[in-house]
Amino acid sequence: MPVMPRWPISLGTSTIAGCALAIVCTCACAQTAAPSYSAFVIQGERGIAMARVITDAASCPILNLDQGNVPMQLRAAAETIPLRATRSAPADSKPAAFPVLTCEAVIPDGTLSAAVYGQALPLPAKTVQRIVVIGDTGCRLKKSEAAYQACNDQRQYPFTRIAAQAAEWKPDLVIHVGDYLYRENRCPVDQTGCAGSPWGYGWDAWLADFFQPAAALLRTAPWIMARGNHESCSRAGQGWWRFLDPRPLIAGRDCNRAGNDDVGDYSDPYAVPIGGATQVLVFDTSGTVNKIIPKDDIRAIKYSRLYRQISALAQQSPYNIGVDHHPLLGFAAEQNGRGETVLLPGNRGLQSVFSRIDPALLPPDIQIMLSGHVHVWEALSFSGPQPTQFVAGFSGTEEDTVPLPVTLPANATPAVGAVVAHFSSWVNGFGYMTMERSGPGRWEVKIWNTDGKQMNACHVNGKHTVCDIAQVQRENWTDKSAAIK
Numbered sequence: 001m002p003v004m005p006r007w008p009i010s011l012g013t014s015t016i017a018g019c020a021l022a023i024v025c026t027c028a029c030a031q032t033a034a035p036s037y038s039a040f041v042i043q044g045e046r047g048i049a050m051a052r053v054i055t056d057a058a059s060c061p062i063l064n065l066d067q068g069n070v071p072m073q074l075r076a077a078a079e080t081i082p083l084r085a086t087r088s089a090p091a092d093s094k095p096a097a098f099p100v101l102t103c104e105a106v107i108p109d110g111t112l113s114a115a116v117y118g119q120a121l122p123l124p125a126k127t128v129q130r131i132v133v134i135g136d137t138g139c140r141l142k143k144s145e146a147a148y149q150a151c152n153d154q155r156q157y158p159f160t161r162i163a164a165q166a167a168e169w170k171p172d173l174v175i176h177v178g179d180y181l182y183r184e185n186r187c188p189v190d191q192t193g194c195a196g197s198p199w200g201y202g203w204d205a206w207l208a209d210f211f212q213p214a215a216a217l218l219r220t221a222p223w224i225m226a227r228g229n230h231e232s233c234s235r236a237g238q239g240w241w242r243f244l245d246p247r248p249l250i251a252g253r254d255c256n257r258a259g260n261d262d263v264g265d266y267s268d269p270y271a272v273p274i275g276g277a278t279q280v281l282v283f284d285t286s287g288t289v290n291k292i293i294p295k296d297d298i299r300a301i302k303y304s305r306l307y308r309q310i311s312a313l314a315q316q317s318p319y320n321i322g323v324d325h326h327p328l329l330g331f332a333a334e335q336n337g338r339g340e341t342v343l344l345p346g347n348r349g350l351q352s353v354f355s356r357i358d359p360a361l362l363p364p365d366i367q368i369m370l371s372g373h374v375h376v377w378e379a380l381s382f383s384g385p386q387p388t389q390f391v392a393g394f395s396g397t398e399e400d401t402v403p404l405p406v407t408l409p410a411n412a413t414p415a416v417g418a419v420v421a422h423f424s425s426w427v428n429g430f431g432y433m434t435m436e437r438s439g440p441g442r443w444e445v446k447i448w449n450t451d452g453k454q455m456n457a458c459h460v461n462g463k464h465t466v467c468d469i470a471q472v473q474r475e476n477w478t479d480k481s482a483a484i485k
């Protein structure tokens with residue numbers, strides 16, 4: 001049995017809150033050790049708010065609402081899943097152990113207060129004014145790339161700090177654009193920076209890579225969670241379905257058996273209304289690839305259907321913010337053999353499927369896209385029908401360091417037919433993004449570093465965005481004078 005890291009929230013042995021809240025609890029509970037747990041609220045289809053609790057208790061707790069107490073339902077029992085095919089060789093994999101319960105209960109509309117184990121839960125705002133956007137938050141431990149991030153060093157893996165700073169900003173809503181779990185393989189003995197880290201796809205890795213560092217932000221606001229490629233079935237998909245996806249956990253859609261991955265790797269998009277005639281559209285693109293998807297590939301069938309569903313959902317509201325993990329309209333950069341920077345376009349797989357239906361790639365009712373996957377921050381605005389694209393994959397995992405150009409070469413585009421009108425970026429800087437509503441279809445966007453210092457500001461009006469600074473210069477984490485005031 002691996003040693004479990006300390007839980008983010010523990011009642012320890014104090015039982016005062018436990019006795020006060022649990023209607024089934026008598027003073028006998030004073031003799032019982034209180035559970036360790038993580039409690040949070042996610043929003044899913046039609047904006048339904050769901051309380052989730054992951055607990056090491058023997059049964060699910062009571063959810064205390066102002067209308068009364070509700071027993072939480074068991075979503076996933078404690079179990080260890082037999083080893084399945086993963087991205088890693090069997091020698092570098094292990095069965096995913098989940099020695100915890102996942103419990104859930106819907107929080108009805110109009111609820112004034114909700115609590116579990118004595119901890120108040122955040123409730124959805126009627127009209128969301130303040131959004132935090134983060135992405136790609138885990139600590140990279142990946143043998144195939146010999147990539148071992150220093151998970152134990154907050155300068156090199158700053159997600160805890162980012163979550164705390166973002167919580168201080170007091171958002172109404174948190175959007176995570178995907179890629180939560182990066183600790184896929186064992187930390188080698190010669191790598192002191194990640195020594196002792198849990199690894200694999202079980203609860204201990206989820207706790208260390210997400211629930212523990214994200215704790216402050218999970219307590220602050222409800223979350224909308226997009227699914228990244230790190231949560232595909234051959235990676236951390238089991239935990240994705242058990243802990244984070246807002247829809248029901250269904251046998252066969254749980255990533256437990258590779259033979260069912262054609263189901264588990266895809267899910268329908270959904271819309272979360274956030275007031276002000278605006279909704280957030282969440283798409284699952286975890287199964288895409290960065291190459292053209294042939295017409296007879298299952299992904300072509302799945303993503304054609306996805307486009308049509310997105311299009312139908314978008315027509316429900318005049319203002320739509322799309323959230324998916326893979327940017328359709330963002331750049332990545334790499335260096336070729338001659339040391340030259342080469343700009344790479346948006347996700348070719350999604351582009352190939354969506355463009356067969358719509359040359360503009362996305363339905364016209366979407367004004368803003370929020371994505372991650374590329375480990376930088378970017379904003380792109382277009383002179384044609386495309387929405388603004390933000391990339392916010394800069395909140396914890398090892399950064400991409402190949403510099404993006406301050407000024408794009410003539411005709412550089414992330415997608416065929418898309419004409420870039422404005423481009424802003426920040427490479428090699430960890431942080432988070434905020435969006436503050438300033439009018440119908442208008443948002444004031446700010447970019448912050450790990451110290452909570454503002455690094456850039458962008459102004460969104462409908463589909464169009466302009467940022468104050470074309471490129472935030474590389475900062476030295478320890479030299480705050482290097483940060484832009």
Ligand SMILES: [Fe+2]
Pocket residue numbers: 179228229230325372373374
């Ligand atoms: Fe990714």
